[in-house]
Amino acid sequence: MSSPSGSAAAKSDKVRASWLAAYSLPGLPIAAMGLPLAVHLPPFYAAEVGMGYAIAGTVFLLPRFLDIFLDPVMGVMSDQLRTKWGRRKPWMVMSVPILILAAVLVFMPAIGTTWPVAVVSLVVLFIGWTMLTITHLAWGGELTGDYHERSRVTASREAAYIIGSIAVLILPVLIQNFGDELGVGTDRVAQVSSMGWFVIITLPICVGIAVFAVPEREAPVTPHMPLKVAMAAIWTNTPLRYVLFCDLIAGLSTGTVATLFLIMATAGLGLGQQANVLLLIYFAMGVVLIPPMVWIARKLGKHQTLTYSSLVNAVLIPCILLLPHGQFWPAAILWTFFGANMAVGPFLFRAIMADVADHDHVETGQARAGVYFALLALTNKAGYSIAIGLTFWTLALIGFEPTKPNTPDAINAMMWLYILPPTVVSVLVAAVMWRFPLDEAKQRELRRIIEERTAAGTILGERVGHPLESEDDLAGGPIETAPKPAA
Secondary structure (H helix, E strand, C coil): CCCCCHHHHHHHCCCCHHHHHHHHCCHHHHHHHHHHHHCCHHHHHHHCCCCCHHHHHHHHHHHHHHHHHHHHHHHHHHHHCCCCCCCCHHHHHHHHHHHHHHHHHHHCCCCCCCHHHHHHHHHHHHHHHHHHHHHHHHHHHHCCCCHHHHHHHHHHHHHHHHHHHHHHHHHHHHHHHHHHHHCCCCCHHHHHHHHHHHHHHHHHHHHHHHHHHCCCCCCCCCCCCCHHHHHHHHHCCHHHHHHHHHHHHHHHHHHHHHHHHHHHHHHHCCCCCHHHHHHHHHHHHHHHCHHHHHHHHHHHCHHHHHHHHHHHHHHHHHHHHHCCCCCHHHHHHHHHHHHHHHCHHHHHHHHHHHHHHHHHHHHHCCCCHHHHHHHHHHHHHHHHHHHHHHHHHHHHHCCCCCCCCCCHHHHHHHHHHHHHHHHHHHHHHHHHHCCCCCCHHHHHHHHHHHHHHHHHHHHHHHHHCCCCCCHHHCCCCCCCCCCCCCC
């Protein structure tokens, strides 16, 4: 492979459109699980299943602590696995039966299900979820080494996520209107069950197409690194700290908004069933405007675009307080602007993390994208889950009732809970990411060093029977390369 610098490199490291489409397909069932976990399932378990807000919030928070162990372990295991099918694909395939079982348990619970049963069901789901999402993210980070092409890869995956989210938003509407004709009923139980069936049907198809259609890049076999050294390299990775902090607080913001959206739109804005239409507008605009956002990121840079996007959010979110009660069109206009901005953070955080993994690769000689995307997933899920728990506990504290009329004071407190934390988080993300130390020039220099090391190791490996990664392992001493770029 040629050097990643310049336009020739960009062409040589461009991902085929067919591969990009096939790779992104698992995003459909991933989103079909992820969106209901934040938006539909917590209030469903609180009201229809009968747990109440405080218990439901705890139930959806507790299993997430398992991710503290699962995510890093999965990242390390997928980095170290060597098979003729690749490092990432076997884990994705193994996740399918686990997630199919979890879809039955989580999306089709019996009314009156106790909290221990719900926790066990969610644990099964999160085990399969970790196996699929960590390896899928890491695989995407390795499809290309080009700075801007990585935005294209993560944006395509984000588009699949949004399409999957739209599908599970449409399903409840279809069930509500045609459930009796189909013989499945029209109540909330039937609506949530339909989301589970969407996952069961699409998951094996989408994962199967991805693993058979898209090849993995070969990763060089690298010398063993002691755990203490490996952890120290992560701890001292300055760009990583920027990304993880911002992703954690962004998860807090997103989790709060997702958990409260249906409650806010119905009780706060008085929109009733039109709340789902707002979500459809939001996600549809996200899909339509991903290509322009990729173009903007190419012109401005990834972390600069993320900064401006966060500032736009900070201005737009308080405008919710200006919306007239019970009027759909002003809300629809505002959510159109939200949707135009919604996909920027998710796809850019992931594209930036691939660059951060390059920084680690140069520092350590190890290709550890799995570990780095596991850390990214961990912070985002931690923020999301903590937000669900804190939000539901706060609702219980302010006396907000899931099935009864609420006082104006309770509704007003709920609205501030929806608006204030995301606004503050948006300002913080903008302030931190503006100073992010890895830009396009530094990332291209990182890729140049990685490619030179890999090429030198491959040449020597052909002579002695194995590839080498670190210059210090070469017989003739270190390769002459430019100094490592500063963080």
